[in-house]
Amino acid sequence: MAINFIHPEFEIIREEKRCIKCRACERQCANEVHSYDQEFDCMESDESKCVDCQRCVSLCPTRALKIRKTDNRYRENANWQQQAMEEIFRQADTGGVLLSSMGTPKDYPNYWDKILINASQVTNPPIDPLREPMETKVFLGKKLNKLEFDENGELLSEIPPQIELEMPIMFSAMSYGSISENAHKSLARAATELGTCYNTGEGGLNQDLYKYGANTIVQVASGRFGVHKDYLNAGAAIEIKMGQGAKPGIGGHLPGRKILEKVSRTRMIPVGVDAISPAPHHDIYSIEDLRQLIFSLKEATNYEKPVIVKIAAVHNVAAIASGIARSGADIIAIDGFRGGTGAAPTRIRDNVGIPIELALAAVDQRLRDEKIRNDVSIVIGGSIRSSADVVKAIALGADAVYIGTAALLALGCHLCRTCHTGKCNWGIATQREDLVKRLNPDIGAKRLANLVSAWNHEIMEMMGGMGINSIEALKGNRLMLRGIGMSAKELEIFGISHAGE
Amino acid sequence: MLKKEGEIRIPSGCAISGIINRSGQCSINGSEIVKSISYMHDRSNGLGGGFAGYGIYPEYADQYAFHVFYDDMSAREETERYLDRTFEMVNLSRIPTRKHPRIKNEPQIWRYFVNPIFTVLQEDQDEIDEKKFIVETVFYINTYIKGAYIFSSGKNMGVFKAVGFPEDVGEFYRLEEYDGYSWTAHGRYPTNTPGWWGGAHPFALLDYSIVHNGEISSYDANRRFIEMFDYKCTLQTDTEVITYIIDYLNRKQGLNFEDIAKIIAAPFWEEIERLPEAEAKRIKLFRNTFASLLITGPFSIILGFDGGLMALNDRLKLRSMVVGEKDNIVYLASEECAIRGICPDIENVWAPQGGEPIIIRVGK
Amino acid sequence: MKRVYVNEEWCLGCHLCEIQCAFANSGEADMVKAFNNSEQKPLARITVEDGENDIHFAVSCRHCETPYCVKGCITGALTVNENGIVQIDDTRCVGCRTCILMCPYGCLTVGHNKTLLKCELCVENLGGEPSCVRRCPNNAIVFEDRDGGLL
Numbered sequence A: 001m002a003i004n005f006i007h008p009e010f011e012i013i014r015e016e017k018r019c020i021k022c023r024a025c026e027r028q029c030a031n032e033v034h035s036y037d038q039e040f041d042c043m044e045s046d047e048s049k050c051v052d053c054q055r056c057v058s059l060c061p062t063r064a065l066k067i068r069k070t071d072n073r074y075r076e077n078a079n080w081q082q083q084a085m086e087e088i089f090r091q092a093d094t095g096g097v098l099l100s101s102m103g104t105p106k107d108y109p110n111y112w113d114k115i116l117i118n119a120s121q122v123t124n125p126p127i128d129p130l131r132e133p134m135e136t137k138v139f140l141g142k143k144l145n146k147l148e149f150d151e152n153g154e155l156l157s158e159i160p161p162q163i164e165l166e167m168p169i170m171f172s173a174m175s176y177g178s179i180s181e182n183a184h185k186s187l188a189r190a191a192t193e194l195g196t197c198y199n200t201g202e203g204g205l206n207q208d209l210y211k212y213g214a215n216t217i218v219q220v221a222s223g224r225f226g227v228h229k230d231y232l233n234a235g236a237a238i239e240i241k242m243g244q245g246a247k248p249g250i251g252g253h254l255p256g257r258k259i260l261e262k263v264s265r266t267r268m269i270p271v272g273v274d275a276i277s278p279a280p281h282h283d284i285y286s287i288e289d290l291r292q293l294i295f296s297l298k299e300a301t302n303y304e305k306p307v308i309v310k311i312a313a314v315h316n317v318a319a320i321a322s323g324i325a326r327s328g329a330d331i332i333a334i335d336g337f338r339g340g341t342g343a344a345p346t347r348i349r350d351n352v353g354i355p356i357e358l359a360l361a362a363v364d365q366r367l368r369d370e371k372i373r374n375d376v377s378i379v380i381g382g383s384i385r386s387s388a389d390v391v392k393a394i395a396l397g398a399d400a401v402y403i404g405t406a407a408l409l410a411l412g413c414h415l416c417r418t419c420h421t422g423k424c425n426w427g428i429a430t431q432r433e434d435l436v437k438r439l440n441p442d443i444g445a446k447r448l449a450n451l452v453s454a455w456n457h458e459i460m461e462m463m464g465g466m467g468i469n470s471i472e473a474l475k476g477n478r479l480m481l482r483g484i485g486m487s488a489k490e491l492e493i494f495g496i497s498h499a500g501e
Numbered sequence B: 001m002l003k004k005e006g007e008i009r010i011p012s013g014c015a016i017s018g019i020i021n022r023s024g025q026c027s028i029n030g031s032e033i034v035k036s037i038s039y040m041h042d043r044s045n046g047l048g049g050g051f052a053g054y055g056i057y058p059e060y061a062d063q064y065a066f067h068v069f070y071d072d073m074s075a076r077e078e079t080e081r082y083l084d085r086t087f088e089m090v091n092l093s094r095i096p097t098r099k100h101p102r103i104k105n106e107p108q109i110w111r112y113f114v115n116p117i118f119t120v121l122q123e124d125q126d127e128i129d130e131k132k133f134i135v136e137t138v139f140y141i142n143t144y145i146k147g148a149y150i151f152s153s154g155k156n157m158g159v160f161k162a163v164g165f166p167e168d169v170g171e172f173y174r175l176e177e178y179d180g181y182s183w184t185a186h187g188r189y190p191t192n193t194p195g196w197w198g199g200a201h202p203f204a205l206l207d208y209s210i211v212h213n214g215e216i217s218s219y220d221a222n223r224r225f226i227e228m229f230d231y232k233c234t235l236q237t238d239t240e241v242i243t244y245i246i247d248y249l250n251r252k253q254g255l256n257f258e259d260i261a262k263i264i265a266a267p268f269w270e271e272i273e274r275l276p277e278a279e280a281k282r283i284k285l286f287r288n289t290f291a292s293l294l295i296t297g298p299f300s301i302i303l304g305f306d307g308g309l310m311a312l313n314d315r316l317k318l319r320s321m322v323v324g325e326k327d328n329i330v331y332l333a334s335e336e337c338a339i340r341g342i343c344p345d346i347e348n349v350w351a352p353q354g355g356e357p358i359i360i361r362v363g364k
Numbered sequence C: 001m002k003r004v005y006v007n008e009e010w011c012l013g014c015h016l017c018e019i020q021c022a023f024a025n026s027g028e029a030d031m032v033k034a035f036n037n038s039e040q041k042p043l044a045r046i047t048v049e050d051g052e053n054d055i056h057f058a059v060s061c062r063h064c065e066t067p068y069c070v071k072g073c074i075t076g077a078l079t080v081n082e083n084g085i086v087q088i089d090d091t092r093c094v095g096c097r098t099c100i101l102m103c104p105y106g107c108l109t110v111g112h113n114k115t116l117l118k119c120e121l122c123v124e125n126l127g128g129e130p131s132c133v134r135r136c137p138n139n140a141i142v143f144e145d146r147d148g149g150l151l
């Protein structure tokens, strides 16, 4: 056998005194790390298989377990860090492209953490959200530029196709296939309860979930999986996925082992066959082609649904967004490079694209400079971690945000980032029935609803502090933001002043 | 060095007051409004006061009256040269003032009654839109001619403002020499200012003038939206952006003041739900279309326009405002004393609800 | 009456309900002590059956309306209390196991002292509410008042 160059990444710390040998850890670890030794009446572990998903830790009834990063170290080297070396070992072993899941874990600047929010003192009063109405309803889609009246002053204009949300937070696209049916159900039910939307992702829509259509965004991606007329008409809006923040310029690949009966029916592809989404849409090679797709989707849905175009935040994002705004899209969704994914080539995930904060600031300003900001709504995603991030995003100019990773965390995900193995111990990113079952949608939906309504309360509190009682007065209100520790150039892009100014 | 308006945003508290004769008779002497605002002396701090009078220029009722501050001769020469190209000057003069012990550092203050020259207009513009042309001229001069600032540009109306307490400003401008059908006044309490005359209020564009008390929290949302429609918020004041919003909704969108009030101080969604269906639909469409023109945070404003006044509070009524009536005259003020002081036998005094516009049109 | 119901669709077969049950009825305040410090491991009154194809479900006393176990008990050790809970008085139980044979659900067992061990809905232990239900990670057992009793 060849030498294994890589020492296991984690250590399983089991406090023997506490372990009651209930074997729950053994039963719950799909990676088969734990086992029971009859002879010695004790639990054993094979840490080389552990991915640090924390399932066993969470379920151990006596809290006897801990997973720790191994302290085994290569000789220190600031340039050749352990991870870089191990990636080399891995590639030397397999000859393959490195794959990863979820958003990049690299330490790039996080601009949300360099932006501070304002509050009222003396010259105007804060508003108490518990006593006064505090409005977070938003409408996504094209807004009218001119109202038409008849000779009696009665309005002739109608609101164009839009999505109405009770709060500026939606669940971002995660396909059935990449995540489980129960995860989808949890999202659909929570979105319905909250008055917001979840997004099917590119995997089509499971028949059982058509009843949540009013709170569903149906996605059309380059693979066109599961797209048909009823599907397009089932949702509140249609999203054309041009790109994804975690892997701009790359398509998708759902391995055949995840394509079981139900997924195959929903995706309209054979069982066991890899589902490959090409990098480009093969009918979109330029902006005019995008326009044609937008209008064919509108045609297919009788011009009743707003169309979202989702792109990854790349260097030229402002110009691209402007092109999209002019090609008939009603909403632009921008996904930043910290956004999650079920599987992406590691090098792309960690090196391609730009932070969503900068992309948002640039796009919002560009659309205003071109006087077309009213023609589209902007939805951003790519690592929104808290209600404060939401408030900052809205104040920079977003209409709403997408949360993906945060939603999965609410469902139990612990960011072990091994979604691509299909063995998610939390029943989220897996199709294995015994694992899928671990996510009871009754619990999942409740936890998601809890999370988002908690955020919404916090948003209201922050708005109240600023003396704002409606989210529309926060949108684009950059005066409410200050930068901290940013360069002049960064402040210029954000269109904000430095703290203290 | 302290920055002046336009270089930094300066919050301020204020006193406002307004008087209008419903019949439209120019029966109200400028001294009345000066007296009214003087009762609220404590709501100003001497760093800005001003007035707007309507119906005060009957002999030049058809000309645009430009009131201009100049820092120096060259600003005036350049402005006049610019105006000469496209306007016929019917009359030009310094605005009469009197020396006042508490009004200092006055700029040169000039007044022009002008007609746009249509042949020039036609050459320059694809489409003749006189008001648009006036607005562009005002923006051009205020932005590009250093030391020149047009602070009043309507017809048969005028703004008079300065750094000082409002009653002193009124005396300085000899307002007792003007009679109008309506007046508004403003006393300012900025928290920080180097005292620039242009930064005093009312703020005016065409015949819209605004006096405002409050500090709006939606400022930058409003500003960044309205700037998409060729407005430039150079002063960074609430009053400026509110004026532009009203100009946009009234002149460009053709909405009446009742509807404008429903946009800038929109009813809450929970109130909208309780309205009759047609009305609910209408307001929903307004809020939807003009979402970014919702003004939040405390404000009370009096808008002067050709033929009327509108008073409006923010929807939570976070700033005081009272209305009183006596015969044909309607009084509006931040505090009741400002009404009772000039009309001791006032009848019918009430405080309008938050978001409830009080609109008085002459001849109605 | 509120009873423990099983949603086998969500049962993971983690057997944690058993552990919680045994602990709740052990009289110990600390789980580690309950399991590691006594001569005999505490026994559960709920049993998780693991079937083919990943079917798991937890079995505990149903607290039937007309309980056969009570009918069959030869010493009167089993009774139905005023709340409808089927209770065992182990000072009277002689360990004959007639009840075990009578129970159509097969949810009775014997304890270390050879007398009957059965679920009493945690009324007399530390839990107060069924410990198994409270700690089930996936709502696979619930404590609910559903229309219509059992048997």
Ligand code: SF4
Pocket: A028, A029, A030, A031, A032, A033, A034, A049, A050, A051, A052, A053, A054, A055, A056, A057, A067, A425
């Ligand atoms: S993979 Fe997860 S469940 Fe398995 S040992 Fe590691 S942390 Fe525990």
Ligand code: SF4
Pocket: A014, A018, A019, A020, A021, A022, A023, A024, A025, A026, A043, A056, A059, A060, A061, A062, A063, A064, A065
């Ligand atoms: S779950 Fe905890 S107590 Fe049970 S066997 Fe594993 S480590 Fe021991």
Ligand code: SF4
Pocket: C010, C011, C012, C013, C014, C015, C016, C017, C018, C048, C056, C057, C058, C135, C136, C137, C138, C139, C140, C141
């Ligand atoms: S604790 Fe719940 S999920 Fe686990 S075995 Fe018992 S009933 Fe099933």
Ligand code: SF4
Pocket: C004, C020, C021, C022, C024, C025, C044, C045, C046, C060, C061, C118, C119, C120, C121, C122, C127, C129, C130, C131, C132, C133
């Ligand atoms: S209710 Fe209590 S006694 Fe009955 S099975 Fe559950 S934990 Fe055990």
